[in-house]
Amino acid sequence: MTGAVTRHLRVSPRRLIFGILAFTFLFTLYHISPLSNGDFGRPVSIWPVHVHPPPRPHRPYPPPRPENPGWNSEAINWPGRAEEVKRAFLHAYHGYEEYAAPKDELHPISNDGVDNFNGWGVTMFDSLSTMLLMELHDEFTRALPLIQRQNFSMKQQHAPPGRKPPPAYAPFFETVIRYLGGLLSAYALSHEPILLERADELATKLAGAFDTPFGLPAFGVNTETGNYSAKHYTILAEIASCQLEYSYLAKVTGKKEHYDRSAKIMETLEKGNILRRYGMFPTKWNIMSGEPTSEGLSVGGAADSAHEYLLKLYLLTGKSDTESLKLYIQTANTILSTLLYVSSPRGLLYVTDVFPIPKPSHKFEHLSCFLPGLLALGAHTLPDSAFDIEIPAPIIHWKDADELGLYNWKELHMLAAQGLAESCYQMYEDQPTGLGPDEVLFRNGELWVKKLREWRERGRKGPPPGVFAKKTHEVASVVPDYDIRSQKYLLRPETIESIFLMWKTTGDPVWRERGWRIFKALESETKTPSGYASLYTVSKPHSILQNEMPSYFLAESLKYLYLLFRDDDLVPLDRWVFNTEAHPLPVFEWSAWERKKFGIS
Ligand SMILES: *[C@@H]1O[C@H](CO)[C@@H](O)[C@H](O)[C@H]1NC(C)=O
Numbered sequence: 001m002t003g004a005v006t007r008h009l010r011v012s013p014r015r016l017i018f019g020i021l022a023f024t025f026l027f028t029l030y031h032i033s034p035l036s037n038g039d040f041g042r043p044v045s046i047w048p049v050h051v052h053p054p055p056r057p058h059r060p061y062p063p064p065r066p067e068n069p070g071w072n073s074e075a076i077n078w079p080g081r082a083e084e085v086k087r088a089f090l091h092a093y094h095g096y097e098e099y100a101a102p103k104d105e106l107h108p109i110s111n112d113g114v115d116n117f118n119g120w121g122v123t124m125f126d127s128l129s130t131m132l133l134m135e136l137h138d139e140f141t142r143a144l145p146l147i148q149r150q151n152f153s154m155k156q157q158h159a160p161p162g163r164k165p166p167p168a169y170a171p172f173f174e175t176v177i178r179y180l181g182g183l184l185s186a187y188a189l190s191h192e193p194i195l196l197e198r199a200d201e202l203a204t205k206l207a208g209a210f211d212t213p214f215g216l217p218a219f220g221v222n223t224e225t226g227n228y229s230a231k232h233y234t235i236l237a238e239i240a241s242c243q244l245e246y247s248y249l250a251k252v253t254g255k256k257e258h259y260d261r262s263a264k265i266m267e268t269l270e271k272g273n274i275l276r277r278y279g280m281f282p283t284k285w286n287i288m289s290g291e292p293t294s295e296g297l298s299v300g301g302a303a304d305s306a307h308e309y310l311l312k313l314y315l316l317t318g319k320s321d322t323e324s325l326k327l328y329i330q331t332a333n334t335i336l337s338t339l340l341y342v343s344s345p346r347g348l349l350y351v352t353d354v355f356p357i358p359k360p361s362h363k364f365e366h367l368s369c370f371l372p373g374l375l376a377l378g379a380h381t382l383p384d385s386a387f388d389i390e391i392p393a394p395i396i397h398w399k400d401a402d403e404l405g406l407y408n409w410k411e412l413h414m415l416a417a418q419g420l421a422e423s424c425y426q427m428y429e430d431q432p433t434g435l436g437p438d439e440v441l442f443r444n445g446e447l448w449v450k451k452l453r454e455w456r457e458r459g460r461k462g463p464p465p466g467v468f469a470k471k472t473h474e475v476a477s478v479v480p481d482y483d484i485r486s487q488k489y490l491l492r493p494e495t496i497e498s499i500f501l502m503w504k505t506t507g508d509p510v511w512r513e514r515g516w517r518i519f520k521a522l523e524s525e526t527k528t529p530s531g532y533a534s535l536y537t538v539s540k541p542h543s544i545l546q547n548e549m550p551s552y553f554l555a556e557s558l559k560y561l562y563l564l565f566r567d568d569d570l571v572p573l574d575r576w577v578f579n580t581e582a583h584p585l586p587v588f589e590w591s592a593w594e595r596k597k598f599g600i601s
């Protein structure tokens, strides 16, 4: 290359400039291409990961988006936007305090309260970490004495006269992620000892849920008798999304029993090589046998946070729980090769579920929109060597899965994150309300890995498939790519969460602007005089509202929006890990004594 430039220099300066430009163009093209794949053919490193390779030259991936955004990020008052989100939070929380407390959640239309999560005031517990990050110290101070008084006893169940009331159970999963996660995160952010006391007490009262033959937590538990509910068939998300909370609790209390509860779940999940069989954990389980009861695979509501916690347990424990990392990499690769599809004609990348294997339903849930953020978080925080783990091929043979082996793992994960986040956002942009539906059904789609192979065989011309979806008006077809299956918008956070993580991991300001458009839609479509309400249908502006304001709206949706607009890094991704309810927990390392005491290898 240098020789060619020198020769051109002797010919004419204009050619030199042309030469330099051409060189720069090709150089950039090579280096921004996620497919430059410089690591192809590198020997596979051995497990466990302990060597951190030298940092690689910075490559902006995924590739920069082609279109001009039409707005200038520098000119926008981002801190002012963060303040607007804080005002929205105060509007919602003050409405809750005024009309619903001490009940669980606000009815934002009838202005009263409802007990739907044990009646301990879930909105207050779920809002604590957001208050602390927003520096809302008055609200936090008002909450502390109420938390101090809460004893987590079961509310009396009502029954018709003469009948025995049904047994009361606290739903284990929701209680852990909202109440326990909320307390632990607020403790980490404030160091108020009462919060840790309450967390320890609550976790101890929930302990009966683990009294199953294989330590998988039951669906519900009575916090007074310790009895657990008789429902034996349960979903993956509910049995495997408490390891972050119980591990951190063990760290800060020094109690082995909390650690053991988390460790036992991981042990049972790994028993019998279940993940090896499918490449990821199936969605339905029997807690009595400790085994899956179906072959369905999903990242939607039945499974979501169980996959999420595999990566996050590794990150939370200072990148020490390498078994959990191994399960994550294996799971993510199975998701990439078997659950991702590309629609036509717009080329939207979506994640669906399969049941029976390998039959795709082509359903795409709003709940699955946490996945792009998770993939981006993994690509951003894991060392390159993590992606070199020798992964045994699943026993089930997935067609075209070998294609993934031809790409750099980390960049492939980032491409999938980019494509999925794009689709999750387009679901919002496509609706007249600017808010996305709860579930859609794609009419037709092709496996992403198959499209990748065709693209590679054609010489990798143009952007990779599924990464930059077309908008409706950019395609000739009048037939939509998808039909809406559930019109509702339930104030859910997943798309906002992924937008926040895409902004943090790529630095592309388009994600911030998109988050702002969603916030404006929330303000115009869902706000009521006392709070915010779920939307009955996303395809008609100013449509009917539902009389509910879930506590996750304050815990997650508004927190991620606030952090998206803050110019500083309040919650650095290498020092904090968000639980699945967006409560940040600090990264820690086990001391030598803790390893000995808890039996951590
Ligand atoms: C827990 O608190 C509730 C409400 O304040 C009270 O009615 C109940 O008696 C308390 N239970 C115990 C065991 O202290």
Ligand SMILES: *[C@@H]1O[C@H](CO)[C@@H](O)[C@H](O)[C@H]1NC(C)=O
Pocket (backbone or CB within 6 Å): 167, 225, 227
């Ligand atoms: C709890 O379980 C025990 C036996 O397992 C049973 O005797 C008792 O009645 C149960 N208590 C309630 C309140 O259901």
